[in-house]
Amino acid sequence: MDNIKSSFFPKNHMVSREGEFCNKLYLIKKGLVRGYYMSESNEITTWIDSENEIFTSITGFFKNQKTRENIQCLEDTHCDYLEYDDFKYCLHNFSEMRHIYRIMLEQYYIFAEERVYLSRILSAKKRLDYFIENNNPTVMKRIPKKYLASYLAMRPETLSRLLKEDQ
Template sequence: MLSFDHPLLQGIQQFASFTEEELKKIGNYFEPISFEKDTIILQIGEINDKLFFVEEGVLQEYSYSNPDQVNTHWLMPEGSFVYSSISFIDEVPTEMGIKAIEKVKGLFISKENLQQLYFEVPLMERVGRLVTEQNLVTYEKFLLLMRYKSSEEKLAWFEETFPTLINRIPQKYIASYLNIRPETLSRVRSKRAER
């Protein structure tokens, strides 16, 4: 049973008002899970049948453009709901993997149990919709950023969106996520530090 001040239960209450009984039911559906750094939690080619919630640590959604080139598509720190959307929704093999880039502590719920939870606590469907909408808005802003903004503007957006990650995770992940070379990121950061 999760305590009422658990980050998951606190987080979902931003989207809807739940009774204590509903919160207990929700907490009972989620199971604890942990991963060591560099653990792959979803292999490319697997079907994603679990929704994860990050309590501590950071997950990376990634793919390969060639065997030596890892592309970071998304970074998911504390408070994030994590899944490969196409694989989870359509039940097809994923083209992107998910990996722990720090030691991760969190929770998970299977897709089957999530559907049951939606039935038992209908307000959770609202939470699911609003979280999805929030993610879509963030993703569209990210796509526009990648297409039209300079390296300096990309870094500023990253710092605003992920303030806890800028000095916490290796620069190679940030550079890959922002689609710039690591040396460009170093140059931009050095230039800004001189101001």
């Protein structure tokens, strides 16, 4: 299909910034990407995706509104993507795309449920243990510690201490 395009983003590239419109749905072929928002002067990481995962600004893409978050590449990242109009065309004209879309929605809800569950665990140690048990260890090692700490709602010093205790 000619409408699927490829892109490359270098490490630290901002794919999308809060307040912009994001009209692309990306599939990561190789790389690591995070979503985050600013709270006062702190970056709060809300999700981290890697190979074979889809990312976009959910509000920006599906509601055609300004994004609420920033999207940053944590590594050199290679993606395939569909623009919004092409995505909608495929949904309306190809049953296979509707099937893919259903799978995407299911996966998104599973990830959202995991994030909600993780955010309700009061103990920093238990949050880290849960994350380790439920995520690919190879990907975890690639995530910069300050972003992993933010995602797990703890200070980087706390994460470092907990990781040392687990060794």
